[in-house]
Structure formats: structure tokens, C-alpha cells
Amino acid sequence: MTRTTFALALLAFANATPAQIGAPPRDKQLVISHRGASAYAPEHTFLAYDLAIKQNTDMLECDLILTKDEVPVCIHDETVDRTSESTGRVDSFTLAELRLMDFGTWFNTANPTLARPEFVGAKIVPLEEQLDCYLRLNPKMRFHVETKDSAGGRAEQIFFEMLTRKGLLETGDPAKKVTTTTMLLQSFDIGSLERFRGLSDAIPTAYLVAAPTTVGELAGTLPDYVDVYAPNAAALLANPLLIPLYHQNGHDVHTYTVNDAQQMGLLLDMGIDGIFTNNSDILRAEVDARGHQQTEAERSVNPTEFAPGCPGIAGRVTSNRGPGDVWEPTGLRGVRLKPVDTMPVPTMPAVIGPAPVAGSIMATGRLGGGSLGGALLGLFGFAVLRRQFRR
Ligand code: G3P
Numbered sequence: 001m002t003r004t005t006f007a008l009a010l011l012a013f014a015n016a017t018p019a020q021i022g023a024p025p026r027d028k029q030l031v032i033s034h035r036g037a038s039a040y041a042p043e044h045t046f047l048a049y050d051l052a053i054k055q056n057t058d059m060l061e062c063d064l065i066l067t068k069d070e071v072p073v074c075i076h077d078e079t080v081d082r083t084s085e086s087t088g089r090v091d092s093f094t095l096a097e098l099r100l101m102d103f104g105t106w107f108n109t110a111n112p113t114l115a116r117p118e119f120v121g122a123k124i125v126p127l128e129e130q131l132d133c134y135l136r137l138n139p140k141m142r143f144h145v146e147t148k149d150s151a152g153g154r155a156e157q158i159f160f161e162m163l164t165r166k167g168l169l170e171t172g173d174p175a176k177k178v179t180t181t182t183m184l185l186q187s188f189d190i191g192s193l194e195r196f197r198g199l200s201d202a203i204p205t206a207y208l209v210a211a212p213t214t215v216g217e218l219a220g221t222l223p224d225y226v227d228v229y230a231p232n233a234a235a236l237l238a239n240p241l242l243i244p245l246y247h248q249n250g251h252d253v254h255t256y257t258v259n260d261a262q263q264m265g266l267l268l269d270m271g272i273d274g275i276f277t278n279n280s281d282i283l284r285a286e287v288d289a290r291g292h293q294q295t296e297a298e299r300s301v302n303p304t305e306f307a308p309g310c311p312g313i314a315g316r317v318t319s320n321r322g323p324g325d326v327w328e329p330t331g332l333r334g335v336r337l338k339p340v341d342t343m344p345v346p347t348m349p350a351v352i353g354p355a356p357v358a359g360s361i362m363a364t365g366r367l368g369g370g371s372l373g374g375a376l377l378g379l380f381g382f383a384v385l386r387r388q389f390r391r
């Protein structure tokens with residue numbers, strides 16, 4: 001621990017108030033849509049994600065749980081009880097069974113002033129569909145994925161296999177991976193981050209905590225498999241020197257869940273790197289007002305006009321093997337759809353008549369079997385081909 005770090009750690013216990021702490025951010029500050037734009041639409045549905053995109057979010061969150069048939073889906077609770085009309089553990093249902101459930105009606109009941117008929121019957125979203133849908137809309141979209149239940153390590157394994165299959169492991173500049181990455185893995189379970197890092201070090205990790213509890217955390221230190229410190233906002237507001245302390249040690253700090261403009265402003269002015277919010281529109285305005293948003297080149301601008309609900313992608317996934325898109329990185333950050341394998345484009349135009357002879361020239365390099373007739377036929381075919389090429 002350096003002297004500066006030690007001093008900052010001591011100050012973290014002092015009585016400084018957030019208003020007394022003003023620090024420029026290390027880099028651009030991120031709007032992270034918590035379960036989508038979940039203040040306005042049923043959480044973890046395409047309706048909430050679409051709205052977050054329209055509100056120009058930087059990152060979409062997915063709380064990852066495996067279904068009974070081990071498909072990663074985005075849902076916060078271990079059961080479907082709160083957010084559907086059904087009951088039972090998520091991992092007791094197959095994806096096909098979960099797709100029959102209504103994940104929208106509860107929102108209308110809980111929020112009568114925000115209720116909309118189109119929320120009724122909203123569907124569960126497999127992580128792979130979230131990724132494909134919004135990368136197609138903005139190839140520089142980012143995803144903050146939280147392992148909610150490791151399922152004995154299967155969640156990390158399947159997440160890793162999915163990212164590998166989809167080409168999404170290597171999606172940024174490794175030297176600046178938190179700021180340039182497409183994918184981030186977060187968890188309250190530090191063991192989940194360690195397990196994933198054992199599989200790959202290509203994805204940055206974020207450790208979620210309610211508040212710092214260990215001496216190491218209070219000193220701003222983290223295990224080498226953790227990149228981002230992510231305490232509850234209340235902990236940062238109570239200990240405003242935690243952010244500079246972690247920055248001093250090379251770690252970004254993200255915080256959850258902040259829906260109030262004044263608190264957002266305090267945290268942004270304290271130098272926070274990313275905030276989870278249900279109200280992406282409010283946070284977007286606060287970040288942009290300070291001029292700390294990513295440039296258009298860094299994040300692209302989300303489209304505002306697009307077909308809702310991801311037609312063509314919603315409902316496409318049937319297992320943890322897809323089907324889904326395959327992506328490849330572009331430049332410093334961002335991805336593009338990898339062209340699907342197609343039949344080789346013919347190098348010769350279609351030939352009518354003496355085509356077989358011409359084929360024999362190409363295939364054998366000889367003129368039609370060595371006879372004079374064959375040679376003449378071969379020459380005839382060659383002449384036809386030359387004529388075709390000149391067109
Ligand atoms: O992942 C950040 C924040 O979402 C943690 O709380 O309970 O909403 O997942 P929770």
C-alpha cells in the first residue's frame with residue numbers, strides 16, 4: 001500500500017461529505033440500465049430494453065439465471081413469483097416452459113399510472129437474444145451481466161461457452177478493458193468472478209457489495225481477478241473518499257441503484273465511473289450535462305426508430321447452443337456480424353453447351369483426354385469461356 005493510498009484509506013473514515021469531494025472522472029461516465037428502463041416498463045423484457053436504447057443508454061444489465069435446461073435467461077429473482085402470473089423456481093422450468101409465462105401483467109398491477117396494454121404477455125428474454133438484438137441495433141452497445149446463481153459453477157461455464165461461440169470474448173482493447181469492453185461480468189459472489197477468471201481473463205469483472213467490510217476493501221484493494229468495485233450508492237455517499245481511493249489503485253467504481261437526479265449528480269461529481277439506474281433518461285441527462293459522456297465514436301448513438309421487440313430474434317434461441325449470431329470485434333471497441341458461411345461464389349460464369357469440356361480444362365489442366373477431337377472440343381470450350389469473361 002502506497003503512502004497516498006494509506007492516507008486516502010484513513011480519510012475514508014473521516015467526516016468528509018460528498019459535497020466536499022469533487023473529483024474529475026477517470027474516464028467517461030456510463031449509464032447502466034438496471035434491468036432495462038425498468039422504471040417505465042416490466043423489468044428484463046424487450047419492452048424495458050427497447051426503451052433503454054431509446055433513452056440512449058450505454059449498457060444493458062442482465063441478471064443471469066440458468067433455466068432447467070441450462071439456458072441463461074435475464075431475470076432478477078430466483079423464482080418467477082414476483083414478475084409473472086406463475087410460481088416456482090426459475091431453474092425448475094425449461095426455457096420453453098418459461099416462454100409460456102406472462103412477465104408483463106404484474107407491472108401494470110403494481111404501477112397503474114404507467115400501465116400499458118402492450119405490457120400484458122411480455123416474454124422472458126434469454127441472454128443470447130438480448131445480446132443479438134441490441135448489438136444489431138448498436139454494435140457498440142455494452143452489457144453488464146450479473147451471475148445471480150452460479151448453479152455449482154455451471155453459470156460461469158455456460159456464459160463462457162456462449163461468449164466463445166458468439167465471438168464476444170475478445171471484444172475490446174485488453175489494455176483498457178473496462179472502458180473498451182463490450183461485456184462485463186458482475187456478482188455479489190466473489191467466487192463467481194474467480195471461477196470465470198479461471199476460464200478467461202478477457203472479460204472485466206465487477207464485485208458487488210452492499211458496503212466495504214474487509215480491511216482490504218476499506219484500503220481500496222481487490223483480488224487480482226476483480227477489476228471494478230461496485231458498492232451500493234449509500235456506501236459511497238457515506239464514505240466519499242472510497243472512489244478516489246479505488247481510482248488511485250487503478251480500479252473503476254460502479255454503483256447501484258440510483259434513480260434520483262440529485263444523488264446521481266453527487267456521485268457523478270465524486271467521479272463515479274458508472275451508475276445502475278431504473279431511470280436511464282434522468283441519468284443520461286445528468287451525465288451529458290457534465291460533458292462526461294462517451295463520444296459518438298466511442299459508443300455510437302442508439303437508434304430511436306426501430307421495430308419493437310426484436311422481430312426475427314425474439315423467440316429464436318432454443319438451447320444454450322443458440323441459434324444466435326456470431327460476432328467479431330472491430331477497432332478499439334464494438335463488433336460486427338460475422339458473415340455466415342455461404343457456398344463459394346462461382347469464379348466462372350455459367351456456360352451453356354460445352355461447359356463440361358471447359359470444366360475438364362479447369363479440373364485436369366489438360367485438353368479433353370488427349371485426342372484430337374477432345375482437343376478441338378476443349379479449344380471450343382476455352383473460346384466460349386473467354387467470350388464470357390470479356391462481357
Ligand atoms: O447489479 C447491480 C444491482 O442490480 C445489484 O442489485 O439486486 O438489483 O441485482 P440487484
Ligand code: CA
Pocket residue numbers: 061062063146
Ligand atoms: Ca443486478
